Amino acid sequence: TRSDSPAPAPVDDAVYRALGGQTGIEGIVDDLLDVVVEDERINFQFALANIVRLRGMLILQFCSVSGGPCRYDGLSMEEAHAGRGITTAQFNALVENLILVMERRGVPVATQNRLLRRLAPMHGDVVGP
Numbered sequence: 001t002r003s004d005s006p007a008p009a010p011v012d013d014a015v016y017r018a019l020g021g022q023t024g025i026e027g028i029v030d031d032l033l034d035v036v037v038e039d040e041r042i043n044f045q046f047a048l049a050n051i052v053r054l055r056g057m058l059i060l061q062f063c064s065v066s067g068g069p070c071r072y073d074g075l076s077m078e079e080a081h082a083g084r085g086i087t088t089a090q091f092n093a094l095v096e097n098l099i100l101v102m103e104r105r106g107v108p109v110a111t112q113n114r115l116l117r118r119l120a121p122m123h124g125d126v127v128g129p
C-alpha cells in the first residue's frame with residue numbers, strides 16, 4: 001500500500017438525510033410502486049413480481065446507496081433483471097417515475113440528482129435481453 005494512497009471515501013449520509021431518512025425513503029418507494037403499477041409502459045414487467053419483497057429490497061438499496069445505515073442484501077442488479085428484456089426506454093420510464101415522486105415529495109433537485117447519479121451506473125446490469 002502506498003503511503004499516499006487515498007483514504008476510503010468517508011461514509012457520508014447527506015443524501016440519505018436529504019431524502020428524509022428511513023421514513024422518507026419508505027414513502028418514496030411506496031409512491032414509486034404506486035406510480036409504476038399505473039404506468040402501462042412498464043407495469044407488465046411487474047405482473048408476476050413479489051411486490052412485498054421488491055418494496056423491502058428497494059428501501060434497503062436506496063438507503064444503502066444514499067449512505068444510510070443499511071446494507072443491501074438482495075440479488076445483484078444483473079441477477080434480478082436478467083432475462084426480462086428490459087429496454088432503455090423502460091429504464092428511463094422508471095427513472096422518470098422516481099423523479100416524479102421525489103418532486104411531489106419536495107426532495108431538492110440536487111438531492112434527486114445525487115441519488116440518480118448513484119443509480120445510473122446500474123443501467124448496464126438492468127437493461128438487456
Ligand code: HEM
Nearest residue numbers: 042045049050057058061074075080090091094119122126
Ligand atoms: C436503476 C434502476 C433499477 C433499480 C435500482 C432496481 C432495483 C431492483 C431491486 C433492488 C430488485 C429486488 C431484487 C431482489 O429481489 O433481490 C429488483 C427486482 C426487479 N426489478 Fe428492478 N430495478 C431497476 C430497474 C428496473 C426496471 C427498469 C424494471 C422493468 C421495467 C425492473 C423490473 C424488476 C423486476 C420485474 C424485478 C423482480 C421483482 C420480483 O419478481 O420480485 N427493474 N429491482
